[in-house]
Amino acid sequence: MNPDLAALLKLQERDQAIMAIEAERKALEPELEALDAELARAEAELEAARQAAKEADQRRAELEGKIESYRIMQERRRQRLEWVRGAKEASTLMAELDLARSVLAKEEAEWIRSADRVQEAERRVQELEQVLEQVRQAQAPLRETLAAKQDELAERLAAARKEREQAARNVPKDLLAQYERIRRGRAPMALYPLHEGACGNCFTAVPIHRRHAIQDGQSITHCEACGVMLYHVAA
Ligand SMILES: [Zn+2]
Known part of the structure; x- marks a missing residue:
């Protein structure tokens, strides 16, 4: 056989070896991507739950502020009632007090529900924190195995590239080009x-x-x- 041809075939063999290692490397990608996607999903769910808990907490704080201002207004009405002399004015004030009392009762009931929602949302955050931790723990051995495979492939690839360089040196320049x-x-x-x-x-x-x-x-x-x-x- 023509020695140049022999050298070229040797070079091609080395390139095929590199391609095979690169293909093995690529074959690991879907598994890694699946792990990343699973982790991202758990993280996104936790983030959404944290956001919901924050909103529930804000809603509760808003209601607290509202109830507090209603109470102050109600207190003023009571004080005014003590000074009122006219019967008509007094009955108007009494009606206002009654109305405000029922509004306040509704707001307080709403506050209780909002406090329940805050607790629920916080429980959900804790649950999802645990889920995320479980996903991380379940993935750890798989990720370790994959990382070890990647390291091994990187080593083999480096060795194969060195061999390829040596094989290329035996091919005349024009043929190599x-x-x-x-x-x-x-x-x-x-x-x-x-x-x-x-x-x-x-x-x-x-x-x-x-x-x-x-x-x-x-x-x-x-x-x-x-x-x-x-x-x-x-x-
Ligand atoms: Zn052809």
Whole structure:
């Protein structure tokens, strides 16, 4: 075999090894993304519950303020009632006091409900805090395993890249440039074997005279259709 071709095939083998490790790495992504999504969901639910608790607390505080001002107004009416002399004015004031009393009672009932809602919302926050903690704990061993796999793959990738560099050094510069150019193109690889008289990548038939040149193993030819390098494997 042409030694340049042998060097090119060795290089391609190293590139395929790198691609295989990269594919393994990519295969880990969906699992990691699923873990991240699960965690994000639990965090978002907790955040929404915290927001709801804050709003419930604000609502309760608003009602407290309102009730306090009603009480002050009511107290003033009572004081006025003590000084009022006219019967008509007194009865008007009495009616106002009655009305205000029922309004106040309604607001107080609403305040009790709002206080219940605050408690409920705070319970929900605590529940979701626990859920988030459980998700974190459940994920921890999976994340550790994934991280270990990623570290291992990163190490293997670094080693494979070093081997690739060494293999590239054995390929003449012009051929290496051609090889790199083809790899940047659409074909998944740069070298393909001749397959029943056709290009092993795009299956375009190779003219007979060029086929002979490939088959004697002495020259490296490009496919006229897709541009990959063609070689022949002796049976
Ligand atoms: Zn082709």
